[in-house]
Amino acid sequence: MEWGRVTAPLSGGDQDRPALETAAMIAERFEAEVAGVYCPPDPAELTPWLGEGFVGGVQVAAIESLRDAAVEGERHARAAFEDLAYPRKTFTALVSPVWRGLSGEVRLSDLVVFDDGAARGKGPFSGAFEQVLIEERAAVFVNRGGDPFGTAVVAWEGGEPASRAARRAAPILRRCERVLIVGAPLSDRPCDLRSLQAYYAARRIEAEIRPLERGGDPIEGVLAVAEVENASLLVAGAFGHSRLREFIFGGATRAILQSAKPSLFLAH
Secondary structure (H helix, E strand, C coil): CCCCEEEEEECCCCCHHHHHHHHHHHHHHHCCEEEEEECCCCHHHHHHHCCCCCCHHHHHHHHHHHHHHHHHHHHHHHHHHHHCCCCCEEEEECCCCHHHHHHHHHHCCCEEEEEHHHHCCCCCCHHHHHHHHHHCCCCEEEECCCCCCCEEEEECCCCHHHHHHHHHCHHHHCCCCEEEEEECCCCCCCCCHHHHHHHHHCCCCCEEEEECCCCCCHHHHHHHHHHHCCCCEEEEECCCCCHHHHHHHCHHHHHHHHCCCCEEEEEC
C-alpha cells in the first residue's frame, strides 16, 4: 500500500523547519500530503500541578503565561509551514487536550516524522515520540540527515515488532537504491532471512540477506553493517519488551535510538 499522508508534529521551535523539510522529502516520492500539526503547551497538563500551595492568582498567571507561549509558538510554526515549498500541505493547530488531538491526527497518517532529539528523550516531543510509537503504534521516521532513499538496512530476528516494522516499511524500501536484510535468531525465535527476502520479492523489492554470527550482540552487528555499508536508513522494531524493562536494562531499542546514524524507520 502506498502512503498518502506524512505528518510532522510542530512545537514552534527551531526543529520545525527540518521536520517539515524531511516530511516533504519523503512525501514527494509518494505524491503525498504533508500535514503540519502544531502541538501547543497544554494547560490541562499543568493544572494538576497547580493544586495545594498555589493561590488563585498564581494559578491564573501560570495558565495565562502558557497560553501566551502557545500563541507565540503557533506563530512560529505557521511561519515555518508557510515557508515550506511543497504544494500538497495542510496545517492544523491543536487545542486542549493536545494529546488526544495528536492521537487523532497520527491515526490517519502513514508516517510520523520526529527529530533525533525526540528519539533520544530530549526536547518538547520526547514524551510524544514514545506515545506515538507505542500507544498509537504509528510508523515513525527519525531524521538524522541525508537522503534516506540510499542503502536501507532491515534489522530482523523473526519477532513481532521487527516483522511489523519490516512490513510497514515496504513502501519506502521500494524506493531505496539497495536493501539489506540483516539479522540472527534470538533464543528460540525462527529467523530465516530468506523468508523476509521472499516477502519483499513478492512486493517488487529486491533485497540481499546478511546473516550475523551467532553469539554476538545482534544490535551491535546490525549497526556495524549499517556503518560499513554507509546505510542511509535503518528499519527496526521498537520496544519488544515493556517500556519499564527497556528503560531499566537498556535493550535493543535504546541502543538503536542512542546510535549516531543512520535515519530510522520504527514501528512497535
